[in-house]
Amino acid sequence: MKTRTLPFLPLRDGVLLPAATATIPVGRATSVALVTSIEAGAEVVVGVQKDAAVVEPALADLQPVAVVARVRRVQRLPRGYQVTLEGVARVKVLDVVKRTPFLTVQVEELKDAVFDEAELHDLVLALKAELKELEDKAQGPLARTIEALGDEDDPSALADRTAATLGLPVHKEVTVLLTLDVVERLREVMRLVAELKAQGEVRERIDNEVRKEFHKSQREAILREQLKAIQKELNPSGGPENDVDKLKERLEKADLPDEVRKVAEREMGRLQGQASGPEQGVIRNYLEWILDLPWRVKVEEQGSIDDVQQKLDDDHTGLDEPKKRILEHLAVLQMTGTAKATILCLVGPPGVGKTSLGQSVADALGRPFQRISFGGVRDEAEVRGHRRTYVGAIPGRIVSALKKSRAKNPVFLLDEIDKLGKGWAGDPEAALLEVLDPEQNHTFTDHYLELPFDLSEVLFICTANDISALSPALRDRLELIEIQGYTQDEKLGIAKKHLIPKKLREHGLDAAQLEVSDEALKDIIASYTREAGVRQLQREITRLCRNVALQVARAVDKKLAHLAVTPAQLKDMLGKPKFFDERSERTMLPGVAIGLAWTPVGGDILFIETSRMPGKGSIQITGQLGDVMKESANAALTYVRSNADALGVDPKFLAESDVHIHIPAGAVPKDGPSAGVTMFTALVSLLTGRRVRPDTAMTGEATLRGRVLPVGGIKSKLLAAHRAGVTRVLLPEKNARDLDEVPAEVREALEIVLCSDMRQVLEAALEHDVVPPTDAQGGAPRGARA
Numbered sequence: 001m002k003t004r005t006l007p008f009l010p011l012r013d014g015v016l017l018p019a020a021t022a023t024i025p026v027g028r029a030t031s032v033a034l035v036t037s038i039e040a041g042a043e044v045v046v047g048v049q050k051d052a053a054v055v056e057p058a059l060a061d062l063q064p065v066a067v068v069a070r071v072r073r074v075q076r077l078p079r080g081y082q083v084t085l086e087g088v089a090r091v092k093v094l095d096v097v098k099r100t101p102f103l104t105v106q107v108e109e110l111k112d113a114v115f116d117e118a119e120l121h122d123l124v125l126a127l128k129a130e131l132k133e134l135e136d137k138a139q140g141p142l143a144r145t146i147e148a149l150g151d152e153d154d155p156s157a158l159a160d161r162t163a164a165t166l167g168l169p170v171h172k173e174v175t176v177l178l179t180l181d182v183v184e185r186l187r188e189v190m191r192l193v194a195e196l197k198a199q200g201e202v203r204e205r206i207d208n209e210v211r212k213e214f215h216k217s218q219r220e221a222i223l224r225e226q227l228k229a230i231q232k233e234l235n236p237s238g239g240p241e242n243d244v245d246k247l248k249e250r251l252e253k254a255d256l257p258d259e260v261r262k263v264a265e266r267e268m269g270r271l272q273g274q275a276s277g278p279e280q281g282v283i284r285n286y287l288e289w290i291l292d293l294p295w296r297v298k299v300e301e302q303g304s305i306d307d308v309q310q311k312l313d314d315d316h317t318g319l320d321e322p323k324k325r326i327l328e329h330l331a332v333l334q335m336t337g338t339a340k341a342t343i344l345c346l347v348g349p350p351g352v353g354k355t356s357l358g359q360s361v362a363d364a365l366g367r368p369f370q371r372i373s374f375g376g377v378r379d380e381a382e383v384r385g386h387r388r389t390y391v392g393a394i395p396g397r398i399v400s401a402l403k404k405s406r407a408k409n410p411v412f413l414l415d416e417i418d419k420l421g422k423g424w425a426g427d428p429e430a431a432l433l434e435v436l437d438p439e440q441n442h443t444f445t446d447h448y449l450e451l452p453f454d455l456s457e458v459l460f461i462c463t464a465n466d467i468s469a470l471s472p473a474l475r476d477r478l479e480l481i482e483i484q485g486y487t488q489d490e491k492l493g494i495a496k497k498h499l500i501p502k503k504l505r506e507h508g509l510d511a512a513q514l515e516v517s518d519e520a521l522k523d524i525i526a527s528y529t530r531e532a533g534v535r536q537l538q539r540e541i542t543r544l545c546r547n548v549a550l551q552v553a554r555a556v557d558k559k560l561a562h563l564a565v566t567p568a569q570l571k572d573m574l575g576k577p578k579f580f581d582e583r584s585e586r587t588m589l590p591g592v593a594i595g596l597a598w599t600p601v602g603g604d605i606l607f608i609e610t611s612r613m614p615g616k617g618s619i620q621i622t623g624q625l626g627d628v629m630k631e632s633a634n635a636a637l638t639y640v641r642s643n644a645d646a647l648g649v650d651p652k653f654l655a656e657s658d659v660h661i662h663i664p665a666g667a668v669p670k671d672g673p674s675a676g677v678t679m680f681t682a683l684v685s686l687l688t689g690r691r692v693r694p695d696t697a698m699t700g701e702a703t704l705r706g707r708v709l710p711v712g713g714i715k716s717k718l719l720a721a722h723r724a725g726v727t728r729v730l731l732p733e734k735n736a737r738d739l740d741e742v743p744a745e746v747r748e749a750l751e752i753v754l755c756s757d758m759r760q761v762l763e764a765a766l767e768h769d770v771v772p773p774t775d776a777q778g779g780a781p782r783g784a785r786a
Contacts, residue, residue: 003094006068007034007044008103009083012052015173016067018087019157020164026081028055034102035074035083042071045107046085047093048174059096065178066093066107087160090180112156113181123186124155127162130193159185166196244271247287255296260451264290282388289395289449292403298457299407302366305331311364316353317497318490321741322346325481326361333459343436345417345462348483349602349716351533354463355415362411367459370401375416380426383435385448395448398435402453409457417474418464429471436460436477466600484715485532485602487722487743491525492518494534499541507545514548516541516565523567527577530723532602532716540574547573590771591686594697595678596721596729597670598713603720605697606670608663608678610686615658623663626671633661635704636680639758640687643706647762649687659683674711676702677730680758681765689770696765697721698730706758710734715741722746730755730764 009024009031016022024046026035038044047066054061069085091107098104114120152158163176172192179185251264264287271283303311305327312323329344346354355371362369374397377383385396394400401412414436420429434440441455467475486494500516529536548563565573591610596603621633637659644651653659661679663670677700685692699717701709710732719742721729727749733756739747753764 003106003108004091005097005104005106007038007042008066008093008096008105009034009044009046009069009085010057010062010103011046011048013170015048015170015177016046016069016085016087017160017164017173017177018067018089019152019154019160021072021084021086022164023082023084025077026083027079030056030099030102032081035081037102038071038074040071040073043068043088044071044085045069045091045093045105046087047105048170048177056099059093062093063174063178064092065110065180066091066105067177068107068109090177110180114155114183115181116183120155120183120186123183123190124158127158127186127190127193130190130197131162134193134197155186156182159189162189163192166192168192243284247271247284247291250291251287254291256290257295260290260295263451286388286448289399289403290451293399293449293453294402294406294408295453297407298409299367303364305334308361308364311360312357315356315360315498317493318486318743319353319357319483322357322481322483325479326357329479330361330365343438343460343462343478345464345467345478345480346483347464347467347480349465349485349532349600351531351535351538352483352485353533354483355413358411358413358461358463361459361461365411365459368405368407368410369413370405370410371413371415372397372401373415374428374432375419376421377419377428378421378423380428380431381447383428383431385446387447388450393448395446396431398444398455399446399449399453402458408454409459411459411461414460414462416464417462418466418469429474433473433477436462436474482715484741485719486534487719487746488522488525489745490743491534491537492521495521495525495537495541499534499538503538503541503545507542507549509545509548509552512562513552514545514563514565516544517567520565520567520570523570524574526723526725527579528570528574530579530604532719543574588691588694590689590691591682593678593682593685593692593765594694594726595675596697596699596717597672597675598716603713603716603718605720605724605726606663606665606675608661608675608682610679610682611660611662612653612657612686613660614656616656617654618658619654620658620660621662622660623665624669625663626669628673629663629671629675632673632676632702633679636676636683636702637661639680639702639704639706640683642704647684647688649684653687659686672711673701673709674699674713676700677708677732677755677758677761681761684762685766688766690766690768691771692765693728693767695726696728696730697724697726698761698765700730700732700735700755700761702758708732708755708757708761714738718742718746718750718752722749727751728753728764730761732756 009026011024014022014024016024026032034044045066046069048063049057050061050063067087068089068091069087072084072086074081074083090110090112092110094106094108096103097106152161159182160176163173168176176185176188176192179188248268251261251268254261254264256264267283267287271280271287308330309323309327312319312326316323326344346357348354358371359369374382381396383396383398385399386393395403398412402408402410414432417429417432420432422429434444435455438456441458443452444455445452462478464470467480470478495516496518500514501511504510504514524540525537528540531537544565551563571577591612593608595606595608597606619634619637621630625633640647640649641651641654644653661683663675677698680702681692681698684690699711699714701711703709714731714735715738718729728751730753733754736754739752753760755761755764
């Protein structure tokens with residue numbers, strides 16, 4: 001091969017291909033010396049450095065293939081020179097001959113190789129077709145350059161010129177430069193064209209989407225400006241133009257914590273920006289909730305402790321102990337200036353005034369009052385709210401009540417917390433743990449808001465009928481205040497002071513038209529109601545008022561001079577009595593004893609019956625009793641058998657007899673240990689033929705050694721005995737400490753006998769006369785627990 005020695009111009013970042021023209025800036029001293037010493041028409045060798053960082057490249061720093069180029073023009077610039085070169089042919093750099101004043105190299109000419117003429121022809125046609133498509137999409141000078149390529153007949157020149165036109169990265173142009181086989185070079189260029197074409201299509205699709213969104217946004221902006229102009233014409237006063245402006249104005253005026261304001265302003269920015277459709281509605285609702293909550297709004301308390309006591313006394317008769325506990329709680333709050341105290345929980349039967357106590361406290365303090373009912377709630381989101389990701393999401397009941405109260409220190413009555421359920425959506429009782437914990441509720445976070453709200457200044461009062469349904473963790477957060485029920489005199493006072501005036505107003509009557517005597521009221525309480533509270537009594541008084549309202553409506557002049565209700569008229573106005581004293585009838589035979597039971601709706605009495613029949617010594621226990629009550633029956637029977645001689649019972653009474661213990665109202669579940677004394681007394685009465693005194697009821701747990709153990713619910717049981725007309729009650733000796741809780745009038749009306757041993761119980765309960773034992777029947781209250 002023929003060799004030549006020519007000046008060398010190394011390129012740091014660029015490639016010059018044969019048949020292509022390029023203008024190259026020159027900055028290195030050796031390169032400047034080269035271009036200033038040559039003229040147009042001279043030939044130089046243009047090579048590519050492997051590493052652009054090398055300042056003085058050696059032979060090893062250069063690509064093996066270079067290009068002989070013809071100088072078209074040398075132009076001086078303010079900072080250096082630039083030279084326009086036209087590639088002529090590929091050469092191989094053999095050696096660096098001289099380095100000063102510029103590089104001179106020895107090169108050897110390289111010939112193009114063609115191994116497949118047929119494929120070469122097909123590739124040329126295919127490449128020109130691709131270039132035609134590019135030409136249709138290109139614009140300006142690029143389109144004209146591509147059009148010129150279609151006239152190129154030399155396959156090698158077509159490949160080189162096409163590669164130079166595509167604006168490829170250096171490493172891809174170097175690949176084309178180093179490929180001597182024309183067919184292979186055309187294949188590489190075809191691949192590069194296809195790749196560029198695909199990139200162009202993706203770029204075009206993205207540009208179209210961006211342009212479309214831009215036009216859409218531009219259109220919305222124009223329409224928004226037009227809408228503002230229309231609203232300005234319709235609202236010349238200059239007030240808020242739409243909901244968004246109103247929200248923004250409210251946000252600027254609102255007194256919000258820094259964290260809350262930061263979130264609200266961020267959401268307002270989204271609302272004023274690109275938010276649209278459903279998202280806009282979600283953001284607007286969220287902002288409205290934030291602005292409606294009383295983050296820093298407080299109501300100044302108006303009443304003192306004396307005012308609260310006066311209000312409680314005016315609204316509620318009796319309940320001295322619950323009132324005292326509430327006043328003590330409020331006194332601590334006022335003295336410390338903080339609400340970090342135990343949460344109050346009023347526990348008692350229905351109708352005893354738990355809810356109205358909370359209302360009275362709020363009225364006396366001048367605080368807003370909100371009642372939140374949790375009866376039947378099974379979803380944790382009812383307490384904490386739903387997350388905003390759900391359609392139709394709203395805050396929980398706590399935040400909703402805060403919005404209604406419009407103050408951060410209201411009185412919240414959480415009603416029926418013992419009726420909370422547990423479902424697939426979580427445990428709402430667990431969600432209440434944070435709400436009712438004074439150490440945590442200052443940062444209560446609702447799922448909907450996702451912002452902490454301070455509940456420490458809210459006065460929480462809970463109500464429940466049965467605290468056994470509450471979890472230990474929740475009970476630990478509550479200060480329990482028991483409201484056992486009312487005595488007959490207290491019910492009489494409530495009816496005269498509260499119920500009758502209230503019902504007269506509701507029915508359009510006045511006191512001159514209806515008067516209910518004390519005797520009639522006592523008869524209603526005793527014969528038409530049997531409850532711890534006054535709810536049924538209120539219903540009976542409502543019936544009286546309706547009866548009188550009917551008479552007034554039928555009167556010609558719509559006036560009724562005066563109607564005084566006496567006990568004799570009750571049967572005509574209220575129907576026959578619902579309750580009557582059945583103690584004498586039920587206990588006229590041996591084997592029947594009166595027990596006292598506690599139920600979620602207050603105390604009550606129950607009759608325990610025993611029967612003996614010929615048999616082989618089997619024992620039956622019926623009445624849908626729980627395991628504890630069955631065990632109490634077996635323990636009582638065992639004590640009777642082991643002490644038969646001392647009790648005056650035939651030791652072989654089970655040899656030819658069967659014994660049946662039954663507690664009537666068999667459809668009602670019953671359980672508890674405090675019926676042990678009553679079942680023992682009934683068994684001894686049956687086996688000795690001595691009747692139980694009809695004026696006596698009893699309660700207590702019996703052991704196998706004949707000891708009488710203390711039981712719970714003494715106040716409720718004694719109130720129930722008093723309501724039922726019982727005059728003597730047998731109690732465990734260790735329950736003497738519970739008698740202080742019983743109203744004085746009940747203690748005075750009852751003869752309370754304290755017993756520590758079963759022999760004392762028998763001495764106080766059984767009559768001395770002996771009669772033949774016979775079957776007896778009795779009844780038990782619903783849901784009784786002995």
